[in-house]
Amino acid sequence: MAKKDYYQVLGVSRDAKAEDIKKAYRKLAMQHHPDRNRDNPEAEEKFKEASEAYSVLGNSEKRQVYDRYGVEGLRGGGSDFGFSAESIFSDFGDILGDMFGFSGGVSGGRQRRGPRKGGDLGLEVELTLQESFLGVEKEVEVERERNCDACDGSGSEPGHDAETCRKCGGSGNVRVSQGFFSMATTCPGCRGNGKVVSHPCRKCHGHGRVRENKRIKVSFPAGIDDGNRLRVSGEGEGGRQGGAPGDLYISARIRPDKRFQRHGQDLLLQLPVSFSQAALGDQVTIQTFEGAEKIKIPPAAQNGQILKIKNKGFHQVNRWSRGDLLVQVRVQTPRSLSRQETELFKKLRELEAGKGQPLFDGDLVN
Ligand SMILES: [Zn+2]
Ligand SMILES: [Zn+2]
Known part of the structure; x- marks a missing residue:
C-alpha cells in the first residue's frame, strides 16, 4: 500500500508546531469519526489515515525519524516505532475522549445492516x-448478481433458518478494544450479517446470491x-436486505458506414456525378436510411459542392x-x-479553346 505524506494527510506544513498538528488532527478526527x-x-479510511499520521507527527521522537527517513525509518532498524491500524488508536483515546465527551472510551462505528442498493x-x-x-x-445480455430465488437471499435451505451468530450475538459487529x-x-464469524447459515x-451454496445472465430489451x-x-x-446488481437494485448503463458505439457520415446532426453523403450531369444539372434518386430521396443537381454543379436537403438529417434525441x-x-x-464519347469530348475541347478558357498546354497536344 502506498503511504501518503503524513503532513499532507493532516494538511499542515512540514514545520508546523506540535499544537497545530494536534489541532489539525482533532478537526479531521471529528469530521471523519466513525460515530458520525x-x-x-471512505470516512473510516480517512479517520484511520489521519490517526496514523497523528500517531507519528504528534510524537516528537517519531516525527524526527519520519522527517529524516520517512515511513521506512519508523519501521526498520530495531528502533521499534512500528504501529498497526489498531494500536494507533490507543495512543490518544485521551484527545478523542476530550473531543467527544467520553471518559471511558469512544464507542465505535456500528455497521447498520439495513437495505443496501445494488451496484x-x-x-x-x-x-x-x-x-x-x-x-x-x-x-442485450447482462451478467449480474441477484438474490437467490430458491432461498430468497437468505442463504439457508428452505425450512432451515439461519442461526444467530454466536461471536457477535447477532449484531454483526465485534469490538476491538485498545486502551x-x-x-x-x-464480525468475522458472520461477515456482518449477524446470522450464520447452518x-x-x-x-x-449459502451465499444468498446467484450470478445470472439476463436478456434485456433496450430502446435506442x-x-x-x-x-x-x-x-x-x-x-x-440486485440489492441486499431488501435494497433496491442498481442501474444498468449502456453506452452506444456507432460503427462507421461506407456511404454515410454523421456531422453533428447532419447526415452527409458523397454523390458521384458525371461531367455532363455536373454541367447540365440533373435529377437523381438516391437511397437514404429512410428510403428514396429525389435530389436536384443544379446546372454547373462544382466538385465538392454541397446540396442541402432540409430536415432529413439526424433527429435530436427526444426532440422534434x-x-x-x-x-x-x-x-x-x-x-x-x-x-x-471521345469524338464529343474532342469537339468540346475545341469549343472550350475557342472560349479562351484556361487550359494546360499539354491538353492541346494530340
Ligand atoms: Zn439460495
Ligand atoms: Zn457475527
Whole structure:
C-alpha cells in the first residue's frame, strides 16, 4: 500500500508546531469519526489515515525519524516505532475522549445492516449508423448478481433458518478494544450479517446470491450518437436486505458506414456525378436510411459542392428538430471512353479553346 505524506494527510506544513498538528488532527478526527459517519468506509479510511499520521507527527521522537527517513525509518532498524491500524488508536483515546465527551472510551462505528442498493453495471453496445439514425430496439445480455430465488437471499435451505451468530450475538459487529478507545469492526464469524447459515441453500451454496445472465430489451432512440449513455433503471446488481437494485448503463458505439457520415446532426453523403450531369444539372434518386430521396443537381454543379436537403438529417434525441441531409457532389472523370464519347469530348475541347478558357498546354497536344 502506498503511504501518503503524513503532513499532507493532516494538511499542515512540514514545520508546523506540535499544537497545530494536534489541532489539525482533532478537526479531521471529528469530521471523519466513525460515530458520525455510519456505513461510510471512505470516512473510516480517512479517520484511520489521519490517526496514523497523528500517531507519528504528534510524537516528537517519531516525527524526527519520519522527517529524516520517512515511513521506512519508523519501521526498520530495531528502533521499534512500528504501529498497526489498531494500536494507533490507543495512543490518544485521551484527545478523542476530550473531543467527544467520553471518559471511558469512544464507542465505535456500528455497521447498520439495513437495505443496501445494488451496484450499477455498464455495457457497451455497437449500432450501425442506420440503427442510430432510425432508432432501434435491441436485446442485450447482462451478467449480474441477484438474490437467490430458491432461498430468497437468505442463504439457508428452505425450512432451515439461519442461526444467530454466536461471536457477535447477532449484531454483526465485534469490538476491538485498545486502551481507552474501542472500535467496532465487522464480525468475522458472520461477515456482518449477524446470522450464520447452518444448512446452506443448495442453489447458491449459502451465499444468498446467484450470478445470472439476463436478456434485456433496450430502446435506442433515433439520433443517438457515439458515446451517448442510456440508463436502464433497476437492471444492475440486485440489492441486499431488501435494497433496491442498481442501474444498468449502456453506452452506444456507432460503427462507421461506407456511404454515410454523421456531422453533428447532419447526415452527409458523397454523390458521384458525371461531367455532363455536373454541367447540365440533373435529377437523381438516391437511397437514404429512410428510403428514396429525389435530389436536384443544379446546372454547373462544382466538385465538392454541397446540396442541402432540409430536415432529413439526424433527429435530436427526444426532440422534434432534425439536422439536414447534405449531399456532396463528386464529379467523376470517366475511366474509359467509347469512340463516340471521345469524338464529343474532342469537339468540346475545341469549343472550350475557342472560349479562351484556361487550359494546360499539354491538353492541346494530340
Ligand atoms: Zn439460495
Ligand atoms: Zn457475527
